[in-house]
Amino acid sequence: MNGEEMFVNFNEVFNKVIDTIKNSQNEVLSMYESVHNECEKMRIDLENFRIRVKVLIDEVEYLEKEEKNSKQRLASISKNFHNQTEEKIRQAYEDAKGIQVKLTLKREEEKNIIKSRNDLEIRLKKMNDILEKGELYMSKMKSVVDFLMGDLENVSQKMSSLEGKAQIGMKIIKSQEEERRRIVRDIHDGPAQSMASLVIKSEIMSRLLDKDIQLSRDELKNIKKILRNTLRDLRRIMYDLSPTSLDDLGLVPTIERAISDIEYEKDISIDLIVLNDTKIMHPLVRITTFRVIQESLNNICKHSKASNVKIKLDINEKRVAGLVEDNGIGFNVDYNNIIEGSLGVGFMRERASLLDGQLKIDSKIGEGTKVIFAFPNKEVNDEG
Numbered sequence: 001m002n003g004e005e006m007f008v009n010f011n012e013v014f015n016k017v018i019d020t021i022k023n024s025q026n027e028v029l030s031m032y033e034s035v036h037n038e039c040e041k042m043r044i045d046l047e048n049f050r051i052r053v054k055v056l057i058d059e060v061e062y063l064e065k066e067e068k069n070s071k072q073r074l075a076s077i078s079k080n081f082h083n084q085t086e087e088k089i090r091q092a093y094e095d096a097k098g099i100q101v102k103l104t105l106k107r108e109e110e111k112n113i114i115k116s117r118n119d120l121e122i123r124l125k126k127m128n129d130i131l132e133k134g135e136l137y138m139s140k141m142k143s144v145v146d147f148l149m150g151d152l153e154n155v156s157q158k159m160s161s162l163e164g165k166a167q168i169g170m171k172i173i174k175s176q177e178e179e180r181r182r183i184v185r186d187i188h189d190g191p192a193q194s195m196a197s198l199v200i201k202s203e204i205m206s207r208l209l210d211k212d213i214q215l216s217r218d219e220l221k222n223i224k225k226i227l228r229n230t231l232r233d234l235r236r237i238m239y240d241l242s243p244t245s246l247d248d249l250g251l252v253p254t255i256e257r258a259i260s261d262i263e264y265e266k267d268i269s270i271d272l273i274v275l276n277d278t279k280i281m282h283p284l285v286r287i288t289t290f291r292v293i294q295e296s297l298n299n300i301c302k303h304s305k306a307s308n309v310k311i312k313l314d315i316n317e318k319r320v321a322g323l324v325e326d327n328g329i330g331f332n333v334d335y336n337n338i339i340e341g342s343l344g345v346g347f348m349r350e351r352a353s354l355l356d357g358q359l360k361i362d363s364k365i366g367e368g369t370k371v372i373f374a375f376p377n378k379e380v381n382d383e384g
């Protein structure tokens with residue numbers, strides 16, 4: 001077997017392994033989404049149960065008052081028994097008996113519906129526990145898969161430098177697919193859930209309008225709050241997809257806006273130091289610089305438990321250099337190959353390498369983390 005045949009055979013094996021890994025990830029994601037959808041259905045059913053319970057409680061209270069009134073009427077008739085007609089006495093006893101039967105049935109219905117509601121709450125809690133374990137498992141699986149795929153790609157690159165562009169292209173496609181899935185999950189877990197909740201609450205309001213005006217007003221306030229939060233989530237998702245302020249205002253104001261949003265939502269103090277702010281020659285360099293800083297800040301919010309962050313940026317005619325440093329818990333860089341998948345470090349490094357730049361992670365447990373990067377400030381050939 002000559003070298004060319006060995007290379008072709010390796011590529012076939014490599015592609016099969018990659019396909020198997022991707023299929024496994026898709027199957028796990030499909031199972032996770034199935035459980036997630038079941039949880040959503042159970043939440044809607046639980047909300048309907050709660051509505052029915054409230055209606056039944058109101059009906060039982062009403063029948064209890066009616067029963068009390070009927071007993072009072074019977075007592076009054078008993079005191080004046082000789083002055084009452086036979087028909088009136090018979091009717092009073094029948095009315096009292098009818099109310100007692102209705103009350104007994106309603107109490108039994110109330111008891112059954114409350115039991116069903118409690119059982120559903122227990123099932124939903126168990127399903128949520130499964131969902132949390134599934135998220136943890138997917139996160140670990142993603143880290144291991146990225147580690148394995150990274151090793152396979154390194155072997156492939158050593159076999160032939162001609163495969164370099166294809167490997168980079170595959171990584172870019174994979175990153176794009178993961179980003180799309182993240183966006184879908186953001187929309188599903190944020191605005192989509194909020195809209196489903198609004199549908200339920202609107203149904204509640206329609207049932208309560210004639211019964212409880214104050215409760216209807218409270219539900220309306222909740223709907224307004226959900227709408228505001230949904231609008232905020234949609235704006236955040238759109239901003240993450242494409243920060244238009246990069247073109248309108250420039251890099252530094254866009255970074256300042258991202259910092260302001262994080263400081264408002266998280267208990268983190270962020271200092272931005274700009275040493276030079278020379279014009280960046282190409283939009284790809286500008287967006288890459290922003291994405292690296294954005295990803296670093298996202299990692300800090302998710303993982304670092306930091307209270308202070310320092311960002312330094314130096315843009316001159318030759319290069320764009322930066323530092324993102326936090327005082328968080330840090331991590332062991334010796335395991336960086338595994339951790340990269342979950343922290344997005346691999347994606348940042350890939351962006352840097354495409355611009356002939358560099359990105360370095362410096363971290364120790366208990367001593368915080370530094371992300372150091374530098375890109376040439378030059379025109380970029382991005383046509384192929």
